[in-house]
Amino acid sequence: MSTDQDSDRYRAPALDKGLDILELLAGVDGGLTQAEISKRLDRSPNQFYRMLDRLVKRGYVTRIDGDRFTLTLKLFGLGQLHAPIRRLASFSVPPMRELAEKTLQANQMTVFDRGYPVVVAQQEAPGYWGISIRVGSRVSLLDTGAGHVLLAFCNQSDRTMMLAENLGSASHESVTPELFERLDQIRNRGYEMMPSAQTAGVINLSAPVLSADGRALAALTIPYITLINTPGAPDMTKTIQLLLETVATLSELAGARVEE
Known part of the structure; x- marks a missing residue:
């Protein structure tokens, strides 16, 4: 035959x-x-x-x-949870650990999957206090630092599909012009800084891990809390600098992996 x-x-x-x-x-x-x-x-x-x-x-x-x-982005999301994202989470561990040690804050990495940012890696704070989120948790796309970063660092067609997956049958009119203006600001300055909509007293500091074409592969977030009577704890400005240095390292590593 x-x-x-x-x-x-x-x-x-x-x-x-x-x-x-x-x-x-x-x-x-x-x-x-x-x-x-x-x-x-x-x-x-x-x-x-x-x-x-x-x-x-x-x-x-x-x-x-x-x-x-x-x-929709469901096929993209399934692919994101496949081996490349596991590799991303794997080689992110040392830089994320170093970031936690330098900032004395927890941090977590999220990727977009079927309508929501999903935590794929997290590093606890080295001291007594910190905000931790379980790996596998889904967080809000529209009112979290991670969600804003993932929306800010993508092209228009991807953003439209991400919003469609998140909102479902709800009208896109529920997304305010102010949000789009904020996304432009985030892209221009390179990170998001916003009060947590879920936990009082927490400031979400989020920045993108970028692909070679400038799109966010993931968002790295520090749920920043003010540490009192903690010698050596960096202030928020220094913490943002350390966060940006870390995502630059991760973006370089991600680019190297892509080229392989």
């Missing part, structure tokens, strides 16, 4: 149809209607109705502008 015949023997038409849709949408900006998808794949529209419905319900595709379909 020839290779082509053997391949046809084990075909899965429904799976092929779903993959055809994903591959088509991956190469299109602005999404496509069901009719446009059918035309480009040279099949009748009713062949795709149920498949599109399932892809939307499983979170791989979303509707925009009422009748247009576009990819």
Whole structure:
């Protein structure tokens, strides 16, 4: 039996149809209607109705502008949780430990996954006091330093998809113009500094671990607390400087890994 015949023997038409849709949408900006998808794949529209419905319900595709379909970041998120992110978390351990020792503060690394920043690594403070978040925890995209950094350091299409995944069926009008202005400010200065919306007295200091093209692979955050009667504890200005030095090191390491 020839290779082509053997391949046809084990075909899965429904799976092929779903993959055809994903591959088509991956190469299109602005999404496509069901009719446009059918035309480009040279099949009748009713062949795709149920498949599109399932892809939307499983979170791989979303509707925009009422009748247009576009990819979400779910596939990207699944890829992020694969080996590259495990490597990122692994080689980040020594710099994160050194940062904790120099600042006397805890720190954690987050990546974007299916609508939310997710903690993939964390380093506890070396002293008695610090704010720790469990690895695997999901945090808010819209009112945390990590979320703001991940949104600030990405291109427009990625930001649109990230917001769509986070907000679901909610209108993007719920995202205020002030937030977009803040994201521009964060990108210009290179980090976010904001009071925690979850814990009183904590200032979130967040900065991006960047890829070679300037997009955030991850956000590194120090939940800064003022340490009283603690000799050698750096102030917030010095802590921000140490944070920026650490993400610069991590970005260089990430770039080196990408080139390999």
